[in-house]
Amino acid sequence: MRSRIGSATARVAVLGLVLVGLWALWEGYRKLWEETGWTRPFPVNATTMPHLHDIVGALFDPIREGEPLLARYMLDAALFTAKEAAVGFAIGATIGFLLGALIARFGVLQRGVMPYVVASQTIPILALAPIVVVGLGNVSIVGWTPKDWMRVAVIAAYLTFFPVTVNTVRGLRSADPAAVELMESYAAREWSVFWKLRVPAAMPYLFSAFKVAATASVVGAVIGELPSSIQDGLGGWIINFNQYYALDPENLWAVNLVAALLGISFFLVVVLVEKLVVHRAPEQLV
Amino acid sequence: MTVAEAVVTARGITKTFGKGGVTALQDIDLEVGSGEFISLIGPSGCGKSTLLRVIGDLVEPTAGEILVNGKTAHRARLDRDYGIVFQAAVLYDWRTVVKNIALPLELLGWSRAKRAERVSEMVKLVELEGFEKHYPWQLSGGMQQRVSIARALSFSPALLLMDEPFGALDEMTRERLNAELLRIWAETRSTVIFVTHSISEAVYLSTRVVVMSPRPGRITSVIPIDLPQPRMFETREDPRFFELVTEVREALHAGGGDE
Amino acid sequence: MSTIVQPTAPRSERGTTQTLRKWGPALIVFAMGLAAWQWLLPALGVERYLLPPLWDVLQAFWDARSELLRAGWITFKEAVGGFVLGCSVAFVLALVLARWRPLGNALMPYMIAANAVPIVAFAPITNAWFGTLSPWSKIVIAAVLCFFPVLVNTLRGLTSVRPESLELMTSYAAPQRVVFARVRIPNSLPFVFSALKIASVLAMIGAVVGDYFGGSTEALGVQIVSSVSVAQYETAWAAILVASLLGIGFYATVALAERLVLSWHPSIRAGVE
Numbered sequence: 087m088r089s090r091i092g093s094a095t096a097r098v099a100v101l102g103l104v105l106v107g108l109w110a111l112w113e114g115y116r117k118l119w120e121e122t123g124w125t126r127p128f129p130v131n132a133t134t135m136p137h138l139h140d141i142v143g144a145l146f147d148p149i150r151e152g153e154p155l156l157a158r159y160m161l162d163a164a165l166f167t168a169k170e171a172a173v174g175f176a177i178g179a180t181i182g183f184l185l186g187a188l189i190a191r192f193g194v195l196q197r198g199v200m201p202y203v204v205a206s207q208t209i210p211i212l213a214l215a216p217i218v219v220v221g222l223g224n225v226s227i228v229g230w231t232p233k234d235w236m237r238v239a240v241i242a243a244y245l246t247f248f249p250v251t252v253n254t255v256r257g258l259r260s261a262d263p264a265a266v267e268l269m270e271s272y273a274a275r276e277w278s279v280f281w282k283l284r285v286p287a288a289m290p291y292l293f294s295a296f297k298v299a300a301t302a303s304v305v306g307a308v309i310g311e312l313p314s315s316i317q318d319g320l321g322g323w324i325i326n327f328n329q330y331y332a333l334d335p336e337n338l339w340a341v342n343l344v345a346a347l348l349g350i351s352f353f354l355v356v357v358l359v360e361k362l363v364v365h366r367a368p369e370q371l372v
Numbered sequence: 373m374t375v376a377e378a379v380v381t382a383r384g385i386t387k388t389f390g391k392g393g394v395t396a397l398q399d400i401d402l403e404v405g406s407g408e409f410i411s412l413i414g415p416s417g418c419g420k421s422t423l424l425r426v427i428g429d430l431v432e433p434t435a436g437e438i439l440v441n442g443k444t445a446h447r448a449r450l451d452r453d454y455g456i457v458f459q460a461a462v463l464y465d466w467r468t469v470v471k472n473i474a475l476p477l478e479l480l481g482w483s484r485a486k487r488a489e490r491v492s493e494m495v496k497l498v499e500l501e502g503f504e505k506h507y508p509w510q511l512s513g514g515m516q517q518r519v520s521i522a523r524a525l526s527f528s529p530a531l532l533l534m535d536e537p538f539g540a541l542d543e544m545t546r547e548r549l550n551a552e553l554l555r556i557w558a559e560t561r562s563t564v565i566f567v568t569h570s571i572s573e574a575v576y577l578s579t580r581v582v583v584m585s586p587r588p589g590r591i592t593s594v595i596p597i598d599l600p601q602p603r604m605f606e607t608r609e610d611p612r613f614f615e616l617v618t619e620v621r622e623a624l625h626a627g628g629g630d631e
Numbered sequence: 632m633s634t635i636v637q638p639t640a641p642r643s644e645r646g647t648t649q650t651l652r653k654w655g656p657a658l659i660v661f662a663m664g665l666a667a668w669q670w671l672l673p674a675l676g677v678e679r680y681l682l683p684p685l686w687d688v689l690q691a692f693w694d695a696r697s698e699l700l701r702a703g704w705i706t707f708k709e710a711v712g713g714f715v716l717g718c719s720v721a722f723v724l725a726l727v728l729a730r731w732r733p734l735g736n737a738l739m740p741y742m743i744a745a746n747a748v749p750i751v752a753f754a755p756i757t758n759a760w761f762g763t764l765s766p767w768s769k770i771v772i773a774a775v776l777c778f779f780p781v782l783v784n785t786l787r788g789l790t791s792v793r794p795e796s797l798e799l800m801t802s803y804a805a806p807q808r809v810v811f812a813r814v815r816i817p818n819s820l821p822f823v824f825s826a827l828k829i830a831s832v833l834a835m836i837g838a839v840v841g842d843y844f845g846g847s848t849e850a851l852g853v854q855i856v857s858s859v860s861v862a863q864y865e866t867a868w869a870a871i872l873v874a875s876l877l878g879i880g881f882y883a884t885v886a887l888a889e890r891l892v893l894s895w896h897p898s899i900r901a902g903v904e
Binding site: 100104127128133134194197198199202211212213214215216217220221297300301304305308309312320321324325327328331335338339341342345346348349350352353354 | 655656659660661664682737738741744745746747748749750751752753755756758759760761767836839840843844845851852855856859864867868871874
């Protein structure tokens with residue numbers, strides 16, 4: 087028990103050190119560049135590199151006189167973007183898992199479909215974002231047009247789908263052949279072998295894909311918001327503050343800070359779920 | 373034997389791991405003379421691998437002193453007085469057989485010509501002619517271990533430390549490699565300290581068998597093996613062989629090695 | 632009825648059958664995909680907003696080919712620049728962190744977490760630093776995108792060495808730089824190349840998407856966004872086609888380099904991708 091508490095304090099201490107270190111690097115770089123007047127790689131002033139405390143302070147300023155704090159709007163925007171990312175992630179992960187399971191089961195699908203699943207990872211999906219989001223806005227399926235956030239969720243789903251499919255196939259196939267033979271010796275039905283052996287064996291691979299996909303979903307959601315008239319998410323605010331950057335540089339930095347925290351939180355959620363679901367020996371690094 | 377003749381002199385070696393933790397070795401006294409073949413045998417956890425690593429200065433003893441080749445173990449390691457072979461061959465996947473054998477020679481700064489000459493000698497010694505350009509994953513387990521042995525002997529160390537080198541191999545391969553190892557030992561006239569948990573292997577190979585007890589590791593007894601040299605396949609069928617195997621087995625049980 | 636036993640098929644014929652079996656299904660799917668793109672989708676009423684017929688896209692590419700290819704080249708250079716910058720800094724830092732383990736261990740979780748930050752959202756800021764039209768603003772984005780995956784994977788590769796391998800080196804009294812050169816670095820190469828492949832894709836994406844926040848008209852990303860804004864979807868798709876081909880080319884180059892450098896690795900020998 088004593089060692090658990092000890093390591094928890096150690097971790098908090100390291101976190102504190104890292105944050106202080108980053109702050110010191112930032113302000114130190116600023117100071118040095120301002121003193122010497124160097125302009126490479128870029129000139130340092132209050133516009134290009136606002137003080138860290140100004141950035142954080144901007145969050146707690148009202149956006150205009152008598153209006154709520156920026157942080158309030160940021161929180162709403164973050165939740166909006168998070169919704170798009172989460173819904174997209176869920177859909178993409180489900181479809182990816184199902185397709186992966188089918189491919190793992192039927193070898194023919196493997197030869198026919200997998201090359202494209204792999205090759206498609208090299209297509210800049212994010213580049214498709216504007217087209218998809220705008221295009222879907224003009225589509226009507228039996229009279230229903232997808233709402234703006236749903237269209238962005240499609241981007242997130244697309245980005246999630248591929249890593250999950252590839253890793254599902256790898257993971258389901260990774261079951262130890264000896265373990266499979268053991269199941270067969272119990273005359274277990276294929277369904278049981280699937281759920282009791284292959285899926286648990288696939289878990290590490292799945293979660294590795296989920297970590298990548300969680301990040302990609304957030305990025306996809308932010309980028310997807312850019313070209314359209316979607317104002318409610320973080321992407322919209324980035325465009326907004328980009329226009330007024332010369333006046334209020336801290337705001338754009340603040341939005342980026344929030345976006346970064348959103349990405350990290352999604353990632354941490356996956357890590358947390360993994361810790362609860364998967365019981366494996368920790369990586370041994372020498 | 374005098375300290376000058378002894379290759380390894382260990383007095384009172386003790387090793388504990390962690391604070392107030394595991395005592396792997398307790399008060400080990402051992403002398404190994406030049407040209408001997410010593411086996412360390414005992415149940416899992418008796419510290420035989422730890423003792424081997426103490427001799428090789430890969431682990432520092434908590435107490436006691438150890439001399440290798442008349443110097444401190446640390447000095448002996450820096451002077452590269454020994455070669456070591458592990459249970460896993462630990463070959464480098466990105467190097468061919470000859471390049472793997474040449475590794476220590478490269479580190480010692482030998483010239484390319486000298487390296488090539490010594491490596492081909494070693495390849496002949498372990499009978500791997502024809503496999504020089506192969507990669508480790510193309511070789512069987514037994515062949516990989518032969519490469520590992522060739523590498524360990526490439527710079528002609530006086531002492532060879534071996535940690536269950538044949539443990540991962542099947543019995544037939546193991547018996548064959550046992551015979552080869554004895555041939556190599558005779559040709560190079562090195563001293564060998566050999567860790568094993570196979571009683572028959574220990575008796576077949578050694579001039580003396582050191583029996584150790586489970587944790588905390590102590591030396592229960594040292595049994596001289598008076599079988600004639602050179603040992604042949606027939607030696608395993610000699611009645612004296614069975615007597616010695618029984619003697620070792622009883623020493624193991626007496627030391628509590630039947631857990 | 633002849634009693635002559637038919638000989639087994641000559642070697643070349645058997646090889647051909649095997650190749651057909653291996654690639655046949657993929658080729659069929661490819662042909663089906665092309666056919667669907669050209670005929671099935673319009674028939675289903677998929678509007679040209681979403682995916683114009685293949686022929687229209689190819690025609691749009693042909694019409695605008697000089698602009699698109701020039702834009703592609705510029706964007707590709709930005710991607711490669713970012714790739715080289717990000718990967719080299721990542722290598723150096725990985726070597727440092729592997730050498731001083733406590734630092735590496737402490738920082739590893741943060742680097743993994745930092746990988747989760749949407750770096751592309753920083754494009755407006757790099758635009759402010761270097762100017763919207765400067766290639767440096769995209770190069771920096773691409774570099775940062777490459778940096779963390781390469782750093783994390785290289786560090787993993789440098790540190791996942793078997794204990795006995797290190798003991799062997801200790802028995803040779805080898806100094807640290809020798810241990811790195813002979814053991815850790817070669818051991819890390821498979822990890823490094825796997826990360827480089829990912830980084831090549833990320834760099835391309837970073838260069839293209841970075842332009843979505845504004846950039847020189849001579850860049851692919853700007854071409855895409857401006858085509859969309861005037862509803863010239865065929866041109867937009869043509870630009871995306873160019874971006875994809877460049878991305879695949881970049882990835883393939885790295886994969887080729889991997890095959891050459893890692894020719895000793897069992898997975899390359901066995902023909903597994």
